[in-house]
Amino acid sequence: MSLPKIDALRGRSETLFPGVLMSIVVAAAATFLSEHYHAPVMLFALLLGMSVNFLAVEGKCKPGIEFTAREVLRAGVALLGMRITFSQIAALGWHPVLLVLASVVLTIVVSMLVARAMGFQTLFGLLTGGATAICGASAALALSASLPAHPGKERATLFTVIGVSALSTIAMVLYPMVVRWFGLDATQAGMFLGATIHDVAQVVGAGYGMSQETGDTATVVKLMRVGMLLPVIVCAAMISRAHGGGAGDQQDGKRPPLLPWFAVGFLLLAAVNSTGWVPVPVQGFANELSRWCLVIAISALGMKTQLKEIATVGIKPIVLMVGETVFLAGLVLIMLRWGM
Secondary structure (H helix, E strand, C coil): CCHHHHHHHHHHHHHHHHHHHHHHHHHHHHHHHHHHHCCCHHHHHHHHHHHCCHHHHCCCCHHHHHHHHHHHHHHHHHHHHHHCCHHHHHHCCHHHHHHHHHHHHHHHHHHHHHHHHCCCCHHHHHHHHHHHHCCHHHHHHHHHHHCCCCCCHHHHHHHHHHHHHHHHHHHHHHHHHHHHHCCCCHHHHHHHHHHHCCCHHHHHHHHHHHCHHHHHHHHHHHHHHHHCHHHHHHHHHHHHHHHCCCCCCCCCCCCCCCCCHHHHHHHHHHHHHHCCCCCHHHHHHHHHHHHHHHHHHHHHHHHCCCHHHHHCCCCHHHHHHHHHHHHHHHHHHHHHHHHC
């Protein structure tokens, strides 16, 4: 590498370092609070980030915060591929695959239609519906990175992360009672919990809180939902291409690639993980690194947003997200009891 390039790289690193460091500090504080109070880490990261919003307004931290909210987020999404293997999906047979496919597609489509009917942009329905149907805050962040640039995109993303994190925690408490009320067996209970609760951590907590078999089934079904992230990202990227912007937020007028680099990374890592050659410690490291990247990125997103902006969203988005959650739970119950 030539000396000018080295100097440019050093200068770029020095510019980004303060903002990246602050994002890491906020993420570490959020992780500590999450472990201490047993609450969603994404929620703490958002709130702590918004409490130091002044750092992203001006000064040395702003470039690094912008970088973290964009590139570190995409790296975390790519690393999600190490959570799934194709053999995990095949092991449960075609019934869970059909259940996941139908519930994800229908939830997203209905969300987009209802969002439009409520006066929102269709893309807001894709964002909230995708977060509800796939994997909660992680899906919200991944879809946001794939959607066209828009002045209200960051506020919509933050609202979606807050809403889906809160609803996921509520579901972790209520859904085991729903399972017992409807008399589902251990396998059906695992399929219901894995197909309806938004975030992986809450799925694990609810599933293993009932039984080992329920927890195992719930985890695999949940990872199948994570696998749906890739085709949904592709659809979002196609929408971005149609709008002439998107995943790369390009300014030169060129359309972004059909598959953003982080979606390609997600697929490649899932394929590598499916070979069985990846040691368990490496899988664990990749999953933990993915989690940290996402928490750091959401901390940066929080720093870019003012709390008063979130407060202006009104009641209709809350109604939309609660309705999406209830729709998904009802649809899965119907498919388990009468459709399969």
